[in-house]
Amino acid sequence: MGASAISSGPAELRIEDLTVAYGPRSPAVQGLSAHVPAGTTLALLGSNGAGKTTVMRAITGLLGQHGGRMVSGSISLDGVDITQSTPAQRVRLGLAQTMEGRRIFSELTVEENLRTGAWARPDRPGVAKELAAVFDRFPEIADRRKDKAGYLSGGQQQMMAIGRALMARPRLLLMDEPSLGLAPKLVDRVADIIEKIANEGTTIVLIEQNVAMSLAVAEYAIALEAGRVVLESEAAALAEDDRIQAAYFSAVSSTWPKPDLS
Numbered sequence: 001m002g003a004s005a006i007s008s009g010p011a012e013l014r015i016e017d018l019t020v021a022y023g024p025r026s027p028a029v030q031g032l033s034a035h036v037p038a039g040t041t042l043a044l045l046g047s048n049g050a051g052k053t054t055v056m057r058a059i060t061g062l063l064g065q066h067g068g069r070m071v072s073g074s075i076s077l078d079g080v081d082i083t084q085s086t087p088a089q090r091v092r093l094g095l096a097q098t099m100e101g102r103r104i105f106s107e108l109t110v111e112e113n114l115r116t117g118a119w120a121r122p123d124r125p126g127v128a129k130e131l132a133a134v135f136d137r138f139p140e141i142a143d144r145r146k147d148k149a150g151y152l153s154g155g156q157q158q159m160m161a162i163g164r165a166l167m168a169r170p171r172l173l174l175m176d177e178p179s180l181g182l183a184p185k186l187v188d189r190v191a192d193i194i195e196k197i198a199n200e201g202t203t204i205v206l207i208e209q210n211v212a213m214s215l216a217v218a219e220y221a222i223a224l225e226a227g228r229v230v231l232e233s234e235a236a237a238l239a240e241d242d243r244i245q246a247a248y249f250s251a252v253s254s255t256w257p258k259p260d261l262s
Contacts, residue, residue: 010039010203011077011171018073028054029227041204043214046224052207061087094171106150117167134163155186172203211248215239
């Protein structure tokens with residue numbers, strides 16, 4: 001399909017019977033289907049190697065850059081099949097991502113890093129307005145806008161990485177481990193940011209190692225094991241599932257409370 005202008009409002013995401021493989025190995029993801037209604041947050045759960053990042057790569061169209069390929073299935077935004085769309089076309093349709101490890105340009109300034117997130121936007125006044133909004137949202141980096149990004153703390157870099165994704169004015173935001181390596185207080189801050197972004201009208205797919213936090217901010221959740229869906233439900237209900245309790249809440253302590261079901 002050809003590139004289109006970014007529409008307004010959150011996007012609906014549908015994944016149908018997705019199977020992904022890397023080379024001759026067994027599929028990394030097999031037969032996955034998911035529906036993320038517009039304006040909601042989906043949490044993808046699973047241990048390392050379960051297939052979470054592969055799902056993200058399939059949505060963004062970046063499988064090929066990592067040696068992967070879609071064996072079968074389809075992906076659509078608002079009912080439009082984007083399975084064969086390029087990553088750039090998907091960005092123009094309103095898709096953005098914050099990647100694990102932040103992936104910042106350390107030699108560029110904070111402001112330059114943020115502006116890279118708006119590369120697909122032709123509306124310069126809109127970009128300037130978005131930049132001001134990002135600095136309002138993240139006062140932690142507002143005073144560092146002319147500093148090189150490599151000099152920021154880990155928490156400040158994460159705020160900048162999220163802000164860079166927001167510069168694209170995303171309708172669908174993919175977030176891969178946004179709290180990784182952050183202190184507990186900053187994990188709280190990231191959770192608050194995710195909830196606010198969702199409330200402002202953005203669909204979110206979230207991978208997050210802090211499972212309790214992930215389930216607290218999401219409406220829906222899918223648990224993957226060896227590339228297959230083993231559990232799927234509303235997030236609050238899944239937090240009470242015995243298998244999730246055993247896998248994530250009893251083995252390790254968490255500073256984040258489980259979702260309140262009262």
